[in-house]
Amino acid sequence: xxxxxxxxxxxxxxxxxxxxxxxxxxxxxxxxxxxxxxxxxxxxxxxxxxxxxxxxxxxxxxxxxxxxxxxxxxxxxxxxxxxxxxxxxxxxxxxxxxxxxxxxxxxxxxxxxxxxxxxxxxxxxxxxxxxxxxxxxxxxxxxxxxxxxxxxxxxxxxxxxxxxxxxxxxxxxxxxxxxxxxxxxxxxxxxxxxxxxxxxxxxxxxxxxxxxxxxxxxxxxxxxxx
Amino acid sequence: xxxxxxxxxxxxxxxxxxxxxxxxxxxxxxxxxxxxxxxxxxxxxxxxxxxxxxxxxxxxxxxxxxxxxxxxxxxxxxxxxxxxxxxxxxxxxxxxxxxxxxxxxxxxxxxxxxxxxxxxxxxxxxxxxxxxxxxxxxxxxxxxxxxxxxxxxxxxxxxxxxxxxxxxxxxxxxxxxxxxxxxxxxxxxxxxxxxxxxxxxxxxxxxxxxxxxxxxxxxxxxxxxxxxxxxxxxxxxxxxxxxxxxxxxxxxxxxxxxxxxxxxxxxxxxxxxxxxxxxxxxxxxxxxxxxxxxxxxxxxxxxxxxxxxxxxxxxxxxxxxxxxxxxxxxxxxxxxxxxxxxxxxxxxxxxxxxxxxxxxxxxxxxxxxxxxxxxxxxxxxxxxxxxxxxxxxxxxxxxxxxxxxxxxxxxxxxxxxxxxxxxxxxxxxxxxxxxxxxxxxxxxxxxxxxxxxxxxxxxxxxxxxxxxxxxxxxxxxxxxxxxxxxxxxxxxxxxxxxxxxxxxxxxxxxxxxxxxxxxxxxxxxxxxxxxxxxxxxxxxxxxxxxxxxxxxxxxxxxxxxxxxxxxxxxxxxxxxxxxxxxxxxxxxxxxxxxxxxxxxxxxxxxxxxxxxxxx
Ligand SMILES: Cc1cc2nc3c(=O)[nH]c(=O)nc-3n(C[C@H](O)[C@H](O)[C@H](O)COP(=O)(O)O)c2cc1C
Ligand code: SF4
Ligand code: SF4
Ligand code: SF4
Ligand code: SF4
Ligand code: SF4
Ligand code: FES
Numbered sequence: 001x002x003x004x005x006x007x008x009x010x011x012x013x014x015x016x017x018x019x020x021x022x023x024x025x026x027x028x029x030x031x032x033x034x035x036x037x038x039x040x041x042x043x044x045x046x047x048x049x050x051x052x053x054x055x056x057x058x059x060x061x062x063x064x065x066x067x068x069x070x071x072x073x074x075x076x077x078x079x080x081x082x083x084x085x086x087x088x089x090x091x092x093x094x095x096x097x098x099x100x101x102x103x104x105x106x107x108x109x110x111x112x113x114x115x116x117x118x119x120x121x122x123x124x125x126x127x128x129x130x131x132x133x134x135x136x137x138x139x140x141x142x143x144x145x146x147x148x149x150x151x152x153x154x155x156x157x158x159x160x161x162x163x164x165x166x167x168x169x170x171x172x173x174x175x176x177x178x179x180x181x182x183x184x185x186x187x188x189x190x191x192x193x194x195x196x197x198x199x200x201x202x203x204x205x206x207x208x209x210x211x212x213x214x215x216x217x218x219x220x221x222x223x224x225x226x
Numbered sequence: 227x228x229x230x231x232x233x234x235x236x237x238x239x240x241x242x243x244x245x246x247x248x249x250x251x252x253x254x255x256x257x258x259x260x261x262x263x264x265x266x267x268x269x270x271x272x273x274x275x276x277x278x279x280x281x282x283x284x285x286x287x288x289x290x291x292x293x294x295x296x297x298x299x300x301x302x303x304x305x306x307x308x309x310x311x312x313x314x315x316x317x318x319x320x321x322x323x324x325x326x327x328x329x330x331x332x333x334x335x336x337x338x339x340x341x342x343x344x345x346x347x348x349x350x351x352x353x354x355x356x357x358x359x360x361x362x363x364x365x366x367x368x369x370x371x372x373x374x375x376x377x378x379x380x381x382x383x384x385x386x387x388x389x390x391x392x393x394x395x396x397x398x399x400x401x402x403x404x405x406x407x408x409x410x411x412x413x414x415x416x417x418x419x420x421x422x423x424x425x426x427x428x429x430x431x432x433x434x435x436x437x438x439x440x441x442x443x444x445x446x447x448x449x450x451x452x453x454x455x456x457x458x459x460x461x462x463x464x465x466x467x468x469x470x471x472x473x474x475x476x477x478x479x480x481x482x483x484x485x486x487x488x489x490x491x492x493x494x495x496x497x498x499x500x501x502x503x504x505x506x507x508x509x510x511x512x513x514x515x516x517x518x519x520x521x522x523x524x525x526x527x528x529x530x531x532x533x534x535x536x537x538x539x540x541x542x543x544x545x546x547x548x549x550x551x552x553x554x555x556x557x558x559x560x561x562x563x564x565x566x567x568x569x570x571x572x573x574x575x576x577x578x579x580x581x582x583x584x585x586x587x588x589x590x591x592x593x594x595x596x597x598x599x600x601x602x603x604x605x606x607x608x609x610x611x612x613x614x615x616x617x618x619x620x621x622x623x624x625x626x627x628x629x630x631x632x633x634x635x636x637x638x639x640x641x642x643x644x645x646x647x648x649x650x651x652x653x654x655x656x657x658x659x660x661x662x663x664x665x666x667x668x669x670x671x672x673x674x675x676x677x678x679x680x681x682x683x684x685x686x687x688x689x690x691x692x693x694x695x696x697x698x699x700x701x702x703x704x705x706x707x708x709x710x711x712x713x714x715x716x717x718x719x720x721x722x723x724x725x726x727x728x729x730x731x732x733x734x735x736x737x738x739x740x741x742x743x744x745x746x747x748x749x750x751x752x753x754x755x756x757x758x759x760x761x762x763x764x765x766x767x768x769x770x771x772x773x774x775x776x777x778x779x780x781x782x783x784x785x786x787x788x789x790x791x792x793x794x795x796x797x798x799x800x801x802x803x804x805x806x807x808x809x810x811x812x813x814x815x816x817x818x819x820x821x822x823x824x825x826x827x828x829x830x831x832x833x834x835x836x837x838x839x840x841x
Pocket of ligand 5 (some may be wrong): 789792793794795796797798799800816832833834835836837838
């Protein structure tokens with residue numbers, strides 16, 4: 001067992017656990033996109049970042065790949081973490097606004113607009129499909145190709161794969177295409193339905209996105225009752 | 227040459243080689259590294275060989291073909307020993323005259339390099355300002371060594387340090403001495419090499435450990451590692467052998483970029499020769515100690531220089547960085563403890579143990595030892611420059627580099643490659659040390675140094691590096707892949723006159739996120755060129771944004787060319803213009819049709835009368 005401190009709470013967790021697993025086990029919410037229980041961590045979306053270490057030498061790392069080490073101090077929703085998370089969501093909205101999952105993330109984190117040149121990409125390169133195919137379906141039909149902006153997912157040489165079992169698992173797990181946002185106004189990154197959803201939590205400023213881990217949070221429920 | 231069976235055999239061989247070396251024999255030295263070969267050094271070698279053979283001079287003149295000496299701009303050059311006469315830019319006819327003169331024990335005055343101010347000629351390599359103010363602890367060895375001959379290296383005292391340490395075999399003492407030397411990694415981050423070795427030595431698993439030489443040098447315009455690999459491959463092998471003794475590693479890997487075929491060839495030969503001598507492989511010099519090195523060609527991506535990506539690439543997987551911890555020393559190649567050092571770091575090791583840590587540490591202020599920089603850009607003398615740590619930037623640029631190459635002054639220097647920053651001319655008095663550079667927002671990096679003058683646009687520079695990083699990002703993490711793309715778009719907008727103040731805010735916000743949330747060093751340092759130009763040259767950004775003007779006259783969308791009254795009507799520009807945009811009568815002032823002009827700048831560069839203005 002190793003002892004770590006999460007948001008001021010000292011806890012003991014099993015050795016080999018990641019920060020994300022430890023935090024979730026004790027009920028601290030951390031948003032993720034490229035993480036899936038049962039698949040190996042990959043660290044692609046960077047949404048799960050947390051701040052570790054002690055002032056003034058703290059560091060921001062992805063909690064899904066970082067091991068829980070003895071004595072580690074972790075903060076899951078510090079100013080620095082939230083700033084990075086919001087920017088990541090803004091980048092996601094700017095490239096893949098049609099994903100319901102991304103729209104939901106935006107509204108949960110109060111990101112109501114994006115300031116970049118709008119793109120409509122089908123894939124955020126989270127690698128869930130690749131890992132699903134190789135680790136759970138043991139097919140290894142698809143993989144990453146290229147690097148940087150030329151990176152893409154597909155079969156080798158784009159030839160229809162003869163090892164693919166057409167199981168559909170890759171599509172099922174994809175955050176970019178599994179649930180399409182109905183997307184009323186295509187020219188706007190944030191669709192109306194989600195953009196207006198701002199939980200009226202009285203404690204919001206103090207706890208930032210922490211407040212919602214009761215899901216549904218009492219404040220939100222209260223606000224709904226007429 | 228047969229295998230050496232004992233330490234005594236090696237020592238005897240070394241003594242014999244030194245006794246037979248006759249350093250006074252007239253010798254023609256021709257640097258023929260990749261840079262030398264590109265400028266025609268091999269032609270000189272052929273000429274010299276032909277002259278020597280056809281005139282039967284084998285016993286009077288020796289010829290040595292070596293790696294790069296550093297003054298790449300003056301190549302193909304010739305150095306004549308024992309006096310050390312330096313001839314720049316020699317052609318085959320000049321080569322013959324040099325040989326004739328050498329036979330008379332004379333020098334060819336008109337082939338020497340002229341001193342612009344006094345009108346005198348520089349005779350010796352050591353007199354040239356370019357060389358005089360350097361401290362060429364590593365690079366000076368290149369002149370003495372034919373990289374294809376292990377005996378040349380042994381003659382210089384090579385492998386003696388390793389053999390001495392092998393005899394005593396006290397790993398703890400080696401690491402203590404290395405720590406005393408103060409050596410820090412030359413590959414980027416500047417981590418203490420002694421500490422790194424200590425970590426590896428403490429890892430005990432009984433299944434083996436790896437030492438890796440990172441020769442994936444990928445910074446644009448940087449080639450100091452190449453010059454060592456090509457010119458002195460045995461220094462790296464000896465460094466790694468000492469590392470193996472100190473840490474108990476049994477396997478070594480040289481990871482060399484594919485784009486360095488000459489380095490790969492020289493390293494391959496050096497490894498074979500060292501094995502033949504019994505200095506490498508199983509049971510080295512019959513001491514029972516074994517260590518072998520294999521050569522692996524890089525996968526050709528910049529990010530493969532990052533240590534975790536490098537290890538994956540060695541394992542035959544896609545070169546993508548991964549989370550640290552576990553650090554390579556804990557879990558490296560094939561899960562075995564692995565230590566990775568840069569080429570220049572390894573090359574320093576034999577020197578430290580040859581001259582002693584104390585002596586080594588006496589060089590340099592702030593940090594110890596020397597650092598090689600590749601000086602390129604708008605500077606008079608480009609080439610490889612080795613100076614003690616702590617040398618002021620000004621000395622490097624003005625005293626050694628000779629100041630600006632063009633008519634306008636130097637504005638800034640960019641250090642540390644794409645992850646580094648720009649240092650403005652006002653700060654040129656800062657010392658070149660790890661802390662000195664990071665205080666002003668740059669880094670030592672691996673030693674690239676790009677000099678920029680008033681005709682360089684800082685937004686253009688930032689955009690160039692961002693484009694490089696956008697293309698080289700492995701793309702695994704979202705913030706780095708998209709962040710570099712978005713930053714490039716923003717810079718591109720600003721350069722095109724479409725920028726707003728909000729662009730600057732966004733650039734700064736994105737910078738913070740990239741620094742914080744990227745997985746590896748590439749993404750974490752990607753904003754540096756933008757942040758440092760924003761810090762020192764904010765005005766230039768504002769000029770582009772608020773007045774739609776590029777003060778340096780670079781950004782095509784924001785400039786226009788016109789012809790002033792100095793025009794003599796020589797018509798040179800008319801021929802040069804690819805668009806047919808220039809009209810005018812012979813001997814009359816010409817004019818440019820702005821609608822046709824694509825602002826390529828060709829007219830400005832051909833005009834000999836300064837008659838083309840850029841605004
Ligand atoms: C994107 C990236 C590229 C790198 N490229 C190189 C390289 O080409 N050569 C090198 O020696 N180190 C490179 N490094 C640094 C290595 O990761 C590593 O720190 C270094 O090889 C350690 O050696 P040292 O301690 O001797 O400096 C790079 C790092 C990053 C993040
Ligand atoms: S459908 Fe094919 S590619 Fe997709 S997970 Fe299944 S086997 Fe893999
Ligand atoms: S296709 Fe979907 S699951 Fe696969 S990498 Fe892209 S976004 Fe992720
Ligand atoms: S920071 Fe960039 S280069 Fe490094 S792992 Fe992430 S995407 Fe790849
Ligand atoms: S090259 Fe210069 S001097 Fe000659 S015609 Fe053109 S602008 Fe005039
Ligand atoms: S800048 Fe280029 S296109 Fe324009 S006038 Fe000069 S040569 Fe012609
Ligand atoms: S969930 Fe950790 S990086 Fe995506």
